[in-house]
Amino acid sequence: MMTTKEVFRPYTDPEQFDRIVEMDSVSEMWRHSVQNYPEAVAISDNGKDHTYAAIDADVSRFRSLIRCDGEKPRIGVYCPNSYDFVRAYLAVVTLGCTAVILPPQLDKMTVFGCVMKFGISKLICHPSLVENTEILAAKRPDVPIVLSDAVCDEITDAVYPAADDPCVIMFTGGTTGKSKGALLSNGAVMQGTVNGCYGYRDVFSQRYLLILPLTHVFGLIRNLMTSLYTGSALYICRNNKDMFRDIAVFRPTILVAVPALAEMALNLSKKFGKNMLGDSLKAIICGAAAVPPYLIHEYKKVFGITLFPGYGLTESANLVSGNPENDKKPESVGLLYPNQEVKVVDGELRIKGKNMMICYIGEEEDGVYDEDGYFRTGDLVRFDEDGFLYITGRIKEIIVLPTGENISPAELEVRFLALDLIQDAQVYEDVSEDGSHFLALEVVPRAPEVAKLGDADAAAVITGELEKINDTLPTEQRVSRIIVRDSDFERTPSMKIKRYKKC
């Protein structure tokens, strides 16, 4: 199945839809934006507005500080979210080099390790992180460290790479959890950037707030790059605790956020009786984790804000799909974005396309691609009759019952999570004293909804509601035990629920 952009046409203002054009490189995109929006504010950071033209001049000078005549090396960008990050990143990639995006929380030994592992030949470092380059400076004095606030008068022109040329290396756990770098081409980054324009009405000249890390594809591509591509302004929130004060000042129209943050904003707004996201906000682009339908409904009902769920991977330069019909199909991660070839084999989604990474860097791995060159996502999916995609689980989480029945816990959890009373759920296989295997369910209730129950026995009410859902499932998928927890599940460092392994 090959995907096209036309399925998204009905959802966008017609004049704006025709302005969504594909580009081969970040350099081409940046030139286009500077020519079309020279005096518009592109970045607002630390009390200062930077226009597209001013940034372009600044980037041209910064390129002089990092250029390597005749070579296109990998250059590390080691900066927190800031204007310096944006300037450094644009300078590297518009010079035709590959930007290796290093998270600011890396310690000095890891910084040194990354330089060795990824073959970084120069490092752009924010002044606040300089002490973490001590080991690098001592052991590899041949790797220059350029401060991200360095200045230069000389101008160096941009280079225009081909779509296949490397652009960035982003950290990822991959589909197996081992940390490595995903090498993305210019074409992939631009496809991911343009994908961010599909599925909603007003695309260009928006006001974005940046609260996600730029070291993650969701922050770098969907937030920064799509903002720059659309001539929008991006306000950099330097500390998430100031998010709501920043929102009051900047009045964003689009927020890109993970579900936990969106739920926090909703709960705080309810508790303090005011819309803490401001009256200008029209849309929240929500991803990087499963989006509960409850959030979509509540945002629409309480604030009239549309929350768009999507699905993506680091390896696919962010978004693979987005859901423009979020009100009608809130469980779906939407329609596939253009220029992808996908197939579903044994339930697993496999993808080829312009947006897909070139390869992993740093770890050799078997089984990344199938025999036809499709990337194996490791995600179990299904499509409905209208072509909408649903994530039903992860291959490695499949439970094989003694009957041979394959059960995807995530697919069952979605059914129970449809209850507003449930915040998190886990289905797992357990074994009874007589040795028989069975499916069990544990849930964490959603406190604001439980509070609405008043004096009723919350656990009994919740169990009753869960049993009603359980009774609608095919016999082999029904859970035999339901536990309502009074504490959270144990979590991984990335906040995912640690799955039980009891059998």
Place this chain on the structure above:
Amino acid sequence: MLTRTEIFEKLKEILLFADPKNREMIEKSDENTKLVADLGFTSVSVLYMVIAIEESFGFVFGDVSMNDFPTIGAVIDYIEAQLK
């Protein structure tokens, strides 16, 4: 001026709001309870707490790190200092 006990009670309400999934632990907590090690607070629940404290007590947190608040007692110290 709120007493330390009153601040603690108000803070408990905020902690319950910030991390309602850990009601039992929060209700049993005292000033020595550790936010991360004992209550399992995450970056998001800490963010909830900070914003809710600002809204409830009417002051703005400075550039403090969460490492500055290892225990509930440390949070109360900070609130007391800000209210003075």
